[in-house]
């Protein structure tokens with residue numbers, strides 16, 4: 001248990017519910033990951049609740065990507081347990097693992113689209129991998145996802161090289177949503193976007209969460225995203241989750257890294273001064289304009 005935090009079960013959300021009343025979509029306990037003698041994550045605990053957008057922050061090199069890759073089983077862990085949607089991968093057989101994989105969507109940092117495939121074909125990659133659908137239905141579904149992420153219909157037949165950075169992110173998000181996942185992982189979704197593009201992308205994420213009931217795990221360095229769309233924030237430091245809570249909890253926290261990140265010079269340019277030290281309800285989604 002983290003000394004900076006209230007007891008896990010005693011914290012309440014904005015509706016007055018205790019953590020124990022909420023539906024945990026992802027639960028990590030005692031997760032340890034090391035490379036040779038270098039320990040990157042040491043007995044890390046984390047919960048993500050259904051329908052929330054969790055922003056995951058931490059200094060460069062703290063292990064944010066390592067944790068996300070470990071959760072997605074792209075990296076092995078040396079200890080601990082991870083349950084996703086109530087299931088522990090280690091106790092599932094291959095068909096059950098595939099079923100669980102279908103409920104997860106991932107947007108990697110650079111979009112990671114296949115350059116030799118069109119946007120529509122990229123979106124259909126997971127459909128071909130996991131489903132057996134007629135071509136016409138897959139086309140219809142791909143077009144639906146394209147509309148859902150706010151791309152024009154003619155983006156379907158474009159190749160990634162013909163898209164802007166913002167369009168690539170949207171296309172990658174459409175692919176992450178291809179199988180109607182419950183939980184999506186976004187690795188720095190707004191990096192490389194201009195402030196307006198980033199703000200629009202944040203709005204899109206919030207809208208999809210509201211309309212599709214998605215749960216979002218978002219690794220980000222983007223303070224604007226943390227202020228505008230994240231319901232809760234987890235800070236990675238000292239090889240574990242150092243602090244977690246609402247944006248107001250972050251603003252009231254005196255842990256040195258958290259303080260300098262959320263109340264430092266860069267933060268002061270976007271955080272109204274009357275927010276600092278204010279520890280009230282979760283109204284972190286109020287309108288904050290990105291630095292132009």
Ligand SMILES: Nc1ncnc2c1ncn2[C@@H]1O[C@H](COP(=O)(O)OP(=O)(O)OP(=O)(O)O)[C@@H](O)[C@H]1O
Nearest residue numbers: 035038040058059060061062063064065066067221
């Ligand atoms: N495959 C690997 N082999 C060895 N070390 C690794 C490997 N992957 C990550 N690391 C190390 O783990 C540490 C955490 O890396 P990670 O990429 O998770 O940081 P991060 O918090 O995502 O940083 P950033 O914000 O800069 O992306 C770093 O010291 C990195 O060098």
